[in-house]
Amino acid sequence: MNAIQCEHLTKRYPAVTAVDDLNLAVKEGELFALLGVNGAGKTTTVKMLSTLSSPTSGDAILLGKSIVHDREEVKRLIAISPQETAVAPNLTVFENLQLIAAAYGFGKKEANEKSEAIAKQFGLDSVRNRRAGKLSGGWQRRISIAMALIGDPKILFLDEPTLGLDVLARAELWDMIRALKGTVTTILTTHYMEEAEMLSDRVGIMKEGKLLAVGTVEELKTLTGCEKLEDAFVFLIRKGAAQ
Amino acid sequence: MKTYRFAVRTAKEILRDPLTLFFGIGFPAVLLLLLSAIQANVPKEVELFEISHLTPGVACFGLSFLTLFSALLIAKDRSGAFLQRLYATPMGAHSFILGYTLPIIPIALAQTVVCYLLALILRLPFSANLFLVLLAVLPNAWLYISMGLLFGSILTDKQVGGICGALLTNLSAWLSGIWFDLALVGGVFEKIANLFPFVHAVELTRAMQAADFAGALPHFLWVLGYDLAITIAAVFLFLRQMKKN
Numbered sequence: 168m169n170a171i172q173c174e175h176l177t178k179r180y181p182a183v184t185a186v187d188d189l190n191l192a193v194k195e196g197e198l199f200a201l202l203g204v205n206g207a208g209k210t211t212t213v214k215m216l217s218t219l220s221s222p223t224s225g226d227a228i229l230l231g232k233s234i235v236h237d238r239e240e241v242k243r244l245i246a247i248s249p250q251e252t253a254v255a256p257n258l259t260v261f262e263n264l265q266l267i268a269a270a271y272g273f274g275k276k277e278a279n280e281k282s283e284a285i286a287k288q289f290g291l292d293s294v295r296n297r298r299a300g301k302l303s304g305g306w307q308r309r310i311s312i313a314m315a316l317i318g319d320p321k322i323l324f325l326d327e328p329t330l331g332l333d334v335l336a337r338a339e340l341w342d343m344i345r346a347l348k349g350t351v352t353t354i355l356t357t358h359y360m361e362e363a364e365m366l367s368d369r370v371g372i373m374k375e376g377k378l379l380a381v382g383t384v385e386e387l388k389t390l391t392g393c394e395k396l397e398d399a400f401v402f403l404i405r406k407g408a409a410q
Numbered sequence: 411m412k413t414y415r416f417a418v419r420t421a422k423e424i425l426r427d428p429l430t431l432f433f434g435i436g437f438p439a440v441l442l443l444l445l446s447a448i449q450a451n452v453p454k455e456v457e458l459f460e461i462s463h464l465t466p467g468v469a470c471f472g473l474s475f476l477t478l479f480s481a482l483l484i485a486k487d488r489s490g491a492f493l494q495r496l497y498a499t500p501m502g503a504h505s506f507i508l509g510y511t512l513p514i515i516p517i518a519l520a521q522t523v524v525c526y527l528l529a530l531i532l533r534l535p536f537s538a539n540l541f542l543v544l545l546a547v548l549p550n551a552w553l554y555i556s557m558g559l560l561f562g563s564i565l566t567d568k569q570v571g572g573i574c575g576a577l578l579t580n581l582s583a584w585l586s587g588i589w590f591d592l593a594l595v596g597g598v599f600e601k602i603a604n605l606f607p608f609v610h611a612v613e614l615t616r617a618m619q620a621a622d623f624a625g626a627l628p629h630f631l632w633v634l635g636y637d638l639a640i641t642i643a644a645v646f647l648f649l650r651q652m653k654k655n
Contacts, residue, residue, distance in 0.1 A: 217498045239500060247498045249491030255419055257426040262419070269415035270499040278415075298426075311495075318499065 170195040170322055170352035171216065175225035178211050178376075185211040187376035188225070193369075195230075195321075198344070198353045200367035202360070202400060208376040209356040210250065213324045216354065217247045230321055243271075246320035250327045250356075252307045253314075256300025260291050260310055263299050264317055271318030281317050289313040289343065305336030312343060322352045329362060341365060360397040370396070372403050379403050412501050416509030424479045424517065434479065434521055438472035439528050445589075446532045459589075465529040466543065466615035467588030469522045470608070473547075473554045474582035476514050476521075478574040480558025484510055485567040488651065503649055510562070511555050518551035519544060539621040546618040546626070549633045550611040556637060560644035563651050586612045607636040 171193040178186040186208040193199045201209045214220040216227055218238045226233050232240040254263050261282055268278035286295050289309055294302060299310055308328060315323055325344065329337040344366055347353055357363055363370050364384050371381045380387060380403050384396050391399040424430050445459040445468075452458055487493045496506070526540055534540075561574050583589070586608035592600045603609050610632035617626035 219494055219498055242498060242500045245498060247495055249494050251491040253491035253495040255423060255492060257423045258419060262422070266415050266419050267495075267499070269411050270496055270501045272412065272500060274411060278411075314495070 168195050169193060169228075170197070170230055171354070172228045173212075173216075173225070174227065176212070176215060176222050176227050177224045178208075178215060178220065179223040184376050186215065186222075189376075189378055191371060191378060191381065193352060193354065195352055196349045197368045198348050198355060198366055200363035200370045201354060201356045201373060202358075202363055202370055203356075203373035204404065206375070207373040209373055210326060211376075212373070213247070213326050213354060213356055216322075217245055217324050218242055219247075244320060245322045245324065246315040246318050247324040248308075248311045248315040248326065248328055250330065252304070253311055254299040254307055257298055259296050260299050260302070261286060261295040263310060263314060264291075267314045268317045273318075285313045285317050303336075305332050305339070308332060308336070308340060309343070312340070316347075316351070320351060322354070323347065325353060325355045327356055327358065329357070329359065337362075360395075360400060364396045372400060374404050379406075413505040413508050413512075416496075416501070416505055417513040420483065420510055421513035421517070423483055424514070427479070430475075430479055433475045434472065434517070435524055437475070438468050438521070438525050441471070442468050442525065442528055442532065461529055461532055461534045462619070463616070464588070465526060465534055466546075466619055467586060467612045469525040469543070469547075470550055470586065470612045470615055471579075471583060471588055472521050472525060473518055473550055473611075474579050476518055476551065477554045477558040477561065477578055478570070480510065480514055480555060481560075481562035481565065481570045481574045482567055484559065484562025484648075485565055485570045488562070489567055493652075497652060503652060506652070507559065507645060507648060511559055514555045514558070515548070515551055518547055518555070522547045539619055542618040542621055543615055546615040546630075549630060549637055550615065552637045553607055553611060553633055553640065556640040556644050559648055560640055563644060563647040581606065582608045585609060588612055607633050610636075 169192045173189045173191040176186060176189040177184070189212060201212065203209050211220065215222050216229065216234060218234055218241050222235065226235045229241050230244055232244065234241050255266065258266065264282035264285060265278050268281045273281055286292055291310065291313060294306060299307060312325070312328060328344065329340050332340065341362070344353065355366060369381060369383050370387060372379045380390065382390065387396065387399045388394065391402040393399040393402055442465065445464055446461060449459040522543065526543065530536060557578070561570055565573055585603040585606045592603050592609060610629040614626050614629035614633055617629060
């Protein structure tokens with residue numbers, strides 16, 4: 168079954184078409200990476216799929232619910248870890264987790280249990296009583312993903328989750344994201360080719376709002392005759408530009 | 411539960427910021443001490459900063475910082491991705507609006523209590539009427555809290571510093587009759603000042619302190635009118651930015 172089915176999904180602004188007639192299916196439990204240069208429409212796609220922005224036309228069906236007609240139901244199925252740091256800086260790590268658990272409708276007892284469990288799962292116990300705003304970028308990203316998972320989402324959107332992190336912090340986050348495969352359908356947007364290669368089941372390449380190609384990393388390499396995903400990406404982007 | 415947790419978060423974000431304690435409690439206290447010291451050093455027949463007249467004004471002036479704290483928090487939340495994350499959860503608009511505004515009411519009450527406790531130490535005569543001041547705090551706090559929601563919904567965090575931190579606190583200080591009688595200046599200045607809610611907030615507090623309900627009523631109506639108008643505008647603007655996000 169498809170977790171996400173985009174049907175002619177389009178977002179137009181007065182000066183630009185950010186997402187242009189996107190048709191895409193993502194299977195349940197799949198980790199799908201959206202690649203593209205700046206302004207390709209990755210973040211706009213994620214914003215529409217996560218109900219933060221309404222499509223100009225078209226629709227997307229998330230586990231049977233429409234992002235146009237069933238926004239509230241969709242919100243119960245999804246979670247987002249935005250590109251920028253998205254924590255409450257003066258709350259402790261544990262309080263941040265409790266807040267998001269409450270936002271998903273969990274009562275006090277359940278919110279505490281969820282927070283305890285996710286803090287343990289993400290190795291946050293050592294910083295649980297520290298203010299989130301005082302922690303390093305790596306910790307904040309880790310908390311951000313933990314916050315996104317506390318509501319038990321069926322679909323998770325990770326927008327540039329490792330942007331600006333050092334090699335070690337990135338490797339740790341990759342392990343966490345890899346552990347979600349098969350249980351949570353994940354849409355990952357990234358600039359890093361090696362990230363997409365390491366983590367994703369399939370990759371979609373976007374340019375100027377259009378989806379140029381979709382496939383596994385191996386399929387994209389075969390399609391373009393390139394040995395590396397990075398070369399395949401450049402080939403497809405240039406080919407898209409030439410067209 | 412959603413609204414409660416978000417309200418708790420608002421309170422913690424504000425109270426854990428050292429600037430809150432300095433401007434919210436410390437600055438009004440310093441003003442009260444300083445102006446009382448000046449009053450103590452002028453001849454007794456000159457009533458420059460008489461404590462029973464000054465305290466309601468300083469208590470109201472202190473509330474103007476609540477606009478700054480509230481607007482700054484909302485603007486910062488908007489500028490980062492924190493609100494984006496929450497907008498993608500099942501939390502409704504009412505939870506955001508109530509969560510941003512309700513927790514500031516007890517902060518306003520606490521601020522006023524501290525101001526009056528200090529005034530009592532500075533020889534403000536104790537009277538049961540002082541408890542009536544807490545009733546006046548509610549519409550006055552509502553005024554400044556709704557302004558916080560309004561400015562936080564339309565300004566960036568840097569703009570909030572200028573508009574609420576400098577402009578609003580100055581308007582609130584100069585057009586409120588706290589430090590001098592507006593009638594002494596008279597003319598256009600007095601007329602303009604009377605069109606703003608600040609002087610009415612101060613006069614409402616003074617009238618309640620004196621248990622002068624008839625005198626309080628017209629000022630209460632002015633403040634209430636502003637409360638309703640600003641709240642409607644603030645809710646509209648908050649929902650608009652929420653949709654835009």
